[in-house]
Amino acid sequence: MKKFAAVALLTLGAVLAGCSKQESATPAAAPEPTPAAVTKIVVGLDDNFPPMGFRDDKNQLVGFDIDMAKEAAKRLGLEVEFKPIDWSAKEAELSGKRVDALWNGLTITEERKQNIAFTAPYMENHQIIVVPAGSAIKTKADLAGKVVGAQEGSSAVDAIKKEDAVFQSFKELKTFGDNVTALMDLSTGRLEAVVVDEVVGRYYVAKKPDQYAVLEENFGTEEYGVGLRKDDTELHAKLDKALGEMKQDGAAANIAEQWFGKNIIK
Numbered sequence: 001m002k003k004f005a006a007v008a009l010l011t012l013g014a015v016l017a018g019c020s021k022q023e024s025a026t027p028a029a030a031p032e033p034t035p036a037a038v039t040k041i042v043v044g045l046d047d048n049f050p051p052m053g054f055r056d057d058k059n060q061l062v063g064f065d066i067d068m069a070k071e072a073a074k075r076l077g078l079e080v081e082f083k084p085i086d087w088s089a090k091e092a093e094l095s096g097k098r099v100d101a102l103w104n105g106l107t108i109t110e111e112r113k114q115n116i117a118f119t120a121p122y123m124e125n126h127q128i129i130v131v132p133a134g135s136a137i138k139t140k141a142d143l144a145g146k147v148v149g150a151q152e153g154s155s156a157v158d159a160i161k162k163e164d165a166v167f168q169s170f171k172e173l174k175t176f177g178d179n180v181t182a183l184m185d186l187s188t189g190r191l192e193a194v195v196v197d198e199v200v201g202r203y204y205v206a207k208k209p210d211q212y213a214v215l216e217e218n219f220g221t222e223e224y225g226v227g228l229r230k231d232d233t234e235l236h237a238k239l240d241k242a243l244g245e246m247k248q249d250g251a252a253a254n255i256a257e258q259w260f261g262k263n264i265i266k
Contacts, residue, residue: 042083043083044084044101044103045084050204051063053105064199095115097229100228102228107125107223109155122266123256129143134213140219143166146192148160162219187208247265
């Protein structure tokens with residue numbers, strides 16, 4: 001009996017020792033890595049959208065929104081990179097994290113809010129109707145039976161379709177990759193009217209007042225904001241703060257004066 005008890009005790013001791021050794025060999029969980037600090041923001045834009053964002057004679061990106069983004073990034077201590085994208089695929093570019101922000105005359109709409117988080121609006125805009133100088137078109141009702149142009153994927157298209165009776169009266173709504181091409185087709189007679197952001201339309205009309213005219217009626221008022229991913233809450237808060245400060249200290253108004261000759265900041 002004593003011999004059996006001794007063997008049993010030895011066996012039990014070996015088992016316990018094995019368990020103890022196995023437990024001590026289990027590595028401790030590695031600490032969570034610290035997220036890298038954000039040092040750069042990539043801004044997606046349509047680089048053929050004067051005066052918001054476009055290329056000058058030296059092929060450099062310039063414009064109102066370019067200057068606004070540069071000033072905001074400077075205040076946040078961030079480098080800013082401007083990345084031209086297919087504007088009709090802007091939401092996919094943002095959600096795919098190929099850009100961090102959409103900052104190029106982006107209209108705040110309820111539909112876009114489903115997929116995009118917007119900063120507070122920084123300016124108001126209208127969807128104006130541009131026609132050739134001397135055109136018989138004076139009102140929206142006169143667009144019946146006419147070929148009308150707008151930029152594909154733009155809020156101009158959305159604004160037109162909201163007024164269904166007017167939209168249905170068109171002979172055709174033609175869409176273009178950019179506003180510049182649409183206005184060129186207007187000047188050559190392939191279109192009879194173009195619906196376009198006021199900031200863009202008036203920029204071109206001022207350059208060629210003998211070629212274009214702007215109707216008194218428009219397709220509504222809208223607000224511009226910076227578009228961000230919904231989960232990018234830190235950048236959202238920082239940009240809202242920077243834009244608010246730019247409005248308060250006059251920096252945003254100064255940028256607007258340079259591009260539009262007046263303060264259009266909201």
